Amino acid sequence: MFKNGWKKKLTEYLKRKKRFLIGIIVVLVIFGYLNISSRKTSGSTNGAKTVTVNIDRNFEFPALNNQGKQVTDNIKFRIKGVEKTNQVLVKDQIFTAKNNKLFLIVNIDLRNDATFPLNILPGDLVRLSIENDRDTRYAPDLHNNLVSVAAISTKIDRVGFVIPDTSKNFVLYIGQIEGDKQEISLNFPS
16 A cells, blocks of 8 residues: 555656646747747848948047046047948847938947046047038937946947938048048948
């Protein structure tokens, strides 16, 4: 009698464990599927049409403290390249250009060689003229305000402009608001 009761309890115990393990596996499969499908929809750029021009130009600008005041240290400002695209990712959300517009995205590396954090306003350092209109300079439509760059590190950033989809020739003006600007001419094939 004792042996039969023990076998019965063991069999019930194993059945419960088996159901529990199957339940865990089903839950993990469902979570895995949901995680993969959400990544595909939120980060997908399958419909993006992008043309890139490599720049690789280096600049240096005075850094700012947390109150926006200039300090003696500089941040190295490198423009890696510029993209003309119909889609842009902002805060994990994809925006698609409409109404005969595109995005012009300027990709930037910000390097802080100091042993303490520094700040910079990339949106104040880049202006754009479109086609032959050099008198009209546009400020970025997409930008981070005060960007903090950690001590002895490089931070990837970007600024973006909304442009007419037929535009092919641009001039970037790089420099502080009050001061000389360096010009970078951009010519896109399409």
